[in-house]
Amino acid sequence: MLSMRLRLSDLQEPKWRPQGGRWINGESWIEPANVSALVMEVNDDQAPRVRVRVKECKRDEADFVALTMEPGQARLAAGVFGTAPLYLTEKSGELHATWDLTLLRPHMRAERLVPRVVARTLTRQHRYTSETLFEGVYRLTERAAATFTLAGLSIHYPDPAEHVLEPRTPRPGVDPLAALDELLTDVIREAPTATGCVGVELSGGADSGNVALAVKASRFPEVYSFGLLVGGSTGQQQRERRRTLVEHCGFRDTATPAMQHPPFCPGGVRALRKPHDPAGAFYQEAFDVVRGQAAARRCEVMFTGSGGDEVNAARRPEGRPGNRAPSH
Structure with a gap:
């Protein structure tokens, strides 16, 4: 930085x-x-x-x-x-x-x-x-x-990338899942930590789940997982996915109900008018609680999943056969 x-x-x-x-x-x-x-x-x-x-x-x-x-x-x-x-x-x-x-x-x-x-x-x-x-x-x-x-x-900007409708065919003998696992694991192992105490932001989605599995494979001495829980039927599904991942990986987990810390809640950055990025996060106050939990457990590095929905979402031009959509 x-x-x-x-x-x-x-x-x-x-x-x-x-x-x-x-x-x-x-x-x-x-x-x-x-x-x-x-x-x-x-x-x-x-x-x-x-x-x-x-x-x-x-x-x-x-x-x-x-x-x-x-x-x-x-x-x-x-x-x-x-x-x-x-x-x-x-x-x-x-x-x-x-x-x-x-x-x-x-x-x-x-x-x-x-x-x-x-x-x-x-x-x-x-x-x-x-x-x-x-x-x-x-x-x-x-x-x-x-x-x-x-x-x-x-x-x-760099040159635009092209998004296509049809998936590419892997080269003979190439396993995309193994390549993703190797890439994630290699990057995670390079994280600078003196004590090996790290955190994982575990939302229960596919991207943070993949990262969590790679963190488990990297064998850090201490791993804590953290997550914001949403409400309703979506929240129930989220809880089940998180529970399965936490049990499989053996993380020490802390879950925080997001609506206990809504936007403009007393004591939050917006209510106190503290400097913050207004476009940073809808759950700014709740994420501040999660960061505090990670700091209290002395996590030196925090791994997160980011952008999974955006990466996999089809754009409008891609929804029509034969079209390609340039994007940065």
């Missing part, structure tokens, strides 16, 4: 030095959450150029955020997974970036919202794009790049 303030005037000559957990150059600074994860390379053979790479995992091919600075320009590029968010805004020759959206409050105005993002938030039809609720504040999505110059801030 990364936060920074960059002034274009400071990029004319790189004189970066470590100070108090940050790298400082004039009035510019870069602060990684883990200083040891930051690699800074300075190349001044021809023109001053600095490249900063912040890795999110241990493997060489793992996720990263790369920052390249040269006179008059800074470029940020995200890795293939988008593990940690990065929010950006610019004003008067300064670029402000942080993984915590609330830290950009001085650069936001409540009356300057993006109408289509507001509509998507209110109808719970979120889109994974560079847009946020606030005008002039952008999200750096996976495999995207942001370029900051005197002309302002521009976002460049």
Whole structure:
């Protein structure tokens, strides 16, 4: 994770030095959450150029955020997974970036919202794009790049992927389930933890269930599972699925009824008017309780399932035979 303030005037000559957990150059600074994860390379053979790479995992091919600075320009590029968010805004020759959206409050105005993002938030039809609720504040999505110059801030998406109706035929001898299991297990085993105490956010859905099974296979010394329980018949089915997974994996489980902590409940972030991402989660208050439970059990890493419904949902153009829908 990364936060920074960059002034274009400071990029004319790189004189970066470590100070108090940050790298400082004039009035510019870069602060990684883990200083040891930051690699800074300075190349001044021809023109001053600095490249900063912040890795999110241990493997060489793992996720990263790369920052390249040269006179008059800074470029940020995200890795293939988008593990940690990065929010950006610019004003008067300064670029402000942080993984915590609330830290950009001085650069936001409540009356300057993006109408289509507001509509998507209110109808719970979120889109994974560079847009946020606030005008002039952008999200750096996976495999995207942001370029900051005197002309302002521009976002460049990767090439669009094509969604097709017919599934691809695996190569002879390839087992897709075994490949998924191997991929999940390899990534999970790279999680940085000193004590081996980890948590699993177990909703009872397919994506978090797959992750939970991979966590079990990784043999961490201590594993706790956490989950929000919904009501009605859906909640009963959820309870049964969670119970089966918890018993099979041997997790120490804590379940929290979501409606005991509804939006605007007393003591919650919204009722107390604490800074938070208003588009972050419908169950913000309930998830805050879950995070507190994980912290109380000293979980160093929290594994979650994310986006399973969105990944598998067919879009409208895909519902018509012969059509393909490009998507980022």
